[in-house]
Amino acid sequence: MAMNAAFRLLLLSALLFAEHTDALAQDSVEEQVLEADVPIGHGARIGLMEAAPPRDPSSGRPSAEIDRSTWVATCDSEAINHTCSYMIDKDVKTFWQSAESSVGAALPQNVTIDMGDTRTFHAISMLPSDDPHSRGNIAAHEVYISQDNQNWGTPVAYGTWWNDNTVKYSIFEPKQARYIRLVARSEASGTGDFVSIATFSVYGVAKAPTSGLGRWGPTIDFPIVPAGAWVDPLSGRVVTFSSYAHEMFRPLDPRLGNTMTRTWDPATRLVSQRTVQETGHDMFCPGMSLNATGYMHVTGGNSAKRTSIYGINAQGAAVWTPSAEMNVPRGYQSSVTCADGRIFVIGGSFGIPCDPPGPEGEEKNGELYDPVAKTWTEKPRCKVKPMFTDETSTGSRECRWFRSDNHGWLFPWKDNTVFQAGPSKRMNWYNMSGLGDVQSAGKRSDDNDAMCGVAVMYDAAQGSILTAGGSPQYTGLDATNRAYLLTIKGANAPVEKERTTDMANPRIYHSAVILPNGDTLVVGGRRRGQVFNDDEAVLVPEVYSPTLKAWTNMANHSIPRTYHSLALLLPDGTVFVGGGGLCEIRCNANHFDAQIFTPPYLLTASGDLSVRPVIKNISASDVLPGNSLTIDTDSAVQNASIVRYGSATHGLNTDQRRIPLTMTPNGPNRYDVTIPAEKGIAIPGYWMLFVMDAQGVPSVAMSLQVKVA
Numbered sequence: 001m002a003m004n005a006a007f008r009l010l011l012l013s014a015l016l017f018a019e020h021t022d023a024l025a026q027d028s029v030e031e032q033v034l035e036a037d038v039p040i041g042h043g044a045r046i047g048l049m050e051a052a053p054p055r056d057p058s059s060g061r062p063s064a065e066i067d068r069s070t071w072v073a074t075c076d077s078e079a080i081n082h083t084c085s086y087m088i089d090k091d092v093k094t095f096w097q098s099a100e101s102s103v104g105a106a107l108p109q110n111v112t113i114d115m116g117d118t119r120t121f122h123a124i125s126m127l128p129s130d131d132p133h134s135r136g137n138i139a140a141h142e143v144y145i146s147q148d149n150q151n152w153g154t155p156v157a158y159g160t161w162w163n164d165n166t167v168k169y170s171i172f173e174p175k176q177a178r179y180i181r182l183v184a185r186s187e188a189s190g191t192g193d194f195v196s197i198a199t200f201s202v203y204g205v206a207k208a209p210t211s212g213l214g215r216w217g218p219t220i221d222f223p224i225v226p227a228g229a230w231v232d233p234l235s236g237r238v239v240t241f242s243s244y245a246h247e248m249f250r251p252l253d254p255r256l257g258n259t260m261t262r263t264w265d266p267a268t269r270l271v272s273q274r275t276v277q278e279t280g281h282d283m284f285c286p287g288m289s290l291n292a293t294g295y296m297h298v299t300g301g302n303s304a305k306r307t308s309i310y311g312i313n314a315q316g317a318a319v320w321t322p323s324a325e326m327n328v329p330r331g332y333q334s335s336v337t338c339a340d341g342r343i344f345v346i347g348g349s350f351g352i353p354c355d356p357p358g359p360e361g362e363e364k365n366g367e368l369y370d371p372v373a374k375t376w377t378e379k380p381r382c383k384v385k386p387m388f389t390d391e392t393s394t395g396s397r398e399c400r401w402f403r404s405d406n407h408g409w410l411f412p413w414k415d416n417t418v419f420q421a422g423p424s425k426r427m428n429w430y431n432m433s434g435l436g437d438v439q440s441a442g443k444r445s446d447d448n449d450a451m452c453g454v455a456v457m458y459d460a461a462q463g464s465i466l467t468a469g470g471s472p473q474y475t476g477l478d479a480t481n482r483a484y485l486l487t488i489k490g491a492n493a494p495v496e497k498e499r500t501t502d503m504a505n506p507r508i509y510h511s512a513v514i515l516p517n518g519d520t521l522v523v524g525g526r527r528r529g530q531v532f533n534d535d536e537a538v539l540v541p542e543v544y545s546p547t548l549k550a551w552t553n554m555a556n557h558s559i560p561r562t563y564h565s566l567a568l569l570l571p572d573g574t575v576f577v578g579g580g581g582l583c584e585i586r587c588n589a590n591h592f593d594a595q596i597f598t599p600p601y602l603l604t605a606s607g608d609l610s611v612r613p614v615i616k617n618i619s620a621s622d623v624l625p626g627n628s629l630t631i632d633t634d635s636a637v638q639n640a641s642i643v644r645y646g647s648a649t650h651g652l653n654t655d656q657r658r659i660p661l662t663m664t665p666n667g668p669n670r671y672d673v674t675i676p677a678e679k680g681i682a683i684p685g686y687w688m689l690f691v692m693d694a695q696g697v698p699s700v701a702m703s704l705q706v707k708v709a
Helices: 005-025 029-036 084-088
Strands: 072-075 109-127 140-146 157-160 168-184 199-204 215-221 228-231 238-241 259-265 270-276 287-290 296-299 307-312 318-323 334-337 343-346 367-370 375-378 409-413 417-422 426-431 437-443 454-459 464-468 483-487 496-500 511-514 520-523 542-545 550-553 565-569 575-579 593-598 615-618 628-633 639-644 647-649 658-661 670-674 685-692 702-706
Touching: 072 084, 084 109, 084 199, 157 168, 157 270, 168 215, 168 593, 228 287, 228 565, 228 575, 238 575, 287 647, 296 343, 334 409, 343 409, 409 454, 417 464, 454 511, 454 520, 464 520, 511 565, 520 575, 565 647, 615 685, 615 702, 628 685
Parallel strands: 157 215, 287 334, 454 658
Antiparallel strands: 072 109, 109 168, 109 199, 140 157, 140 168, 215 593, 228 238, 228 647, 238 259, 259 270, 287 296, 296 307, 307 318, 334 343, 343 367, 367 375, 409 417, 417 426, 426 437, 454 464, 464 483, 483 496, 511 520, 520 542, 542 550, 565 575, 575 593, 615 628, 628 670, 639 658, 639 685, 685 702
């Protein structure tokens, strides 16, 4: 007999409370004090769900504020009795306010701080005035630095802050400069034509900035914690989302049914805001798949049976529409677009009470979405149990697989199969025909369960997969630094397995991004499983070369990227890395930002941007598997590849995969390539087409749609 609604809610509340109580119990007493009472801006105090303050990357401890006693602040304008100096006077009750536009002081407004001498720092904070109506709060903004008050360069940070009276941060990589400028471009409430600041602070670091491979920056400030995101292939924008709220999730909150999204446009550097209400779907903890037409399918999560579809209409506007509900409620499931364009989901027991309770409770077996019929069909023989991990640390006696079926590493493959590479050490083949089927693919070499590890298909033409990191349990155990190479050939065929060089750092809750040259960037994570906690964060990214079978450390980053962080390849060959936090009870790990990582292949030895080859034209914008394509470039190139547009949440990105393309010269700076003909290699959907010169410098990608054959 099914549980009644009240009992289901009570059980779910108990499960979530138990999980977060377990996480908090692992904190030291000192860390708990820091979380509850971190001094900010000479008097203001951080709330239970507010932004994580900057941490000194050399020590991991909260960064110290630089003394303001000798600073000089100048502003474009001042309101009567609200002078510019008030923002640095150590009194949170006084504040600077710009003059209103009625006296000729329109936005934007510039605030410039002279610190009197060169300082080493990596963050600023801005405490708004305590206006009861939140008027005057800064929304769109940019942060610049200068050594001479003349040359300001490009912003080290920009974006949009949330409209409330809590402290706002812009955190970036360590810099050395004397001057800082904050440009306030818009007022958050829309009801005022002025902006204000009660306290302006700058945070120092103990060590001067160091160079490394690649480069970080700028930082993009978001008014939400971006816990999920994808690159929209139809617009080039990055769509991010949190939950029903900008800084937290709460499954039992009556406001469930909304999702806050924020979209970053790389071309304009603007962050736009939207709350999705029309689908009745809180999309926190979902499955995500980009379909054959480039539309995003978001399934389950807090609204555990819902399906929402995001696309771009003929007028270029973003549109959200509801679709058929899944047959099985799910949260933390895995989702993939198959070779025939249908979408397969499996697993997803997190946050969903078993119905009925006990060993006979509901297992989250597979089901398949048909985008033409817009229906879900259960695949009862696609059993989830074979992919269970041996998780024992969380969940409840009512649902022992609470964590065991989360975040499956799924790869759609030939003959309309799906290969499950992990995180369980037991691998499987799932077949979509009829009622479905599952066949064992054996164990992943000598690896253990690797929950919240990563797996990427860096060469789909060869069936080559890299797995790295993870932990035997979702929380409470040390992470591993092990990495493995898997090779799949035919559907349901034996899997070739090889342990490759270990990462330099053990990681859990990290992200992996396939680069155009076939290397894989691994970024973020922590050394031991503990959600919503930035202690033991790994700040050193690593790149794996399948040619060398070796890892190389990249330039450090100073913002921890742990649980609920993400990373995505952008069409210009850089990587979007963001998020972390979005807590339920309390934490000190909310990161309302993202950073851009520029890989070494885009930089010269002196650190300047490399000259890039340019794709001038491609003979077709859409192809079928087996079709040929002609590429015209502005200069000679040596290699080409296509990388599927990605989506990410909880370190999982089942959309991305890469195919190297063999180029045949066909005239000056003209090359022919052929898309692999066998269905299941070039999955339908949108791909980024890159060419690379003899030095390995990639072009900006052109979009290419692979249609359903």
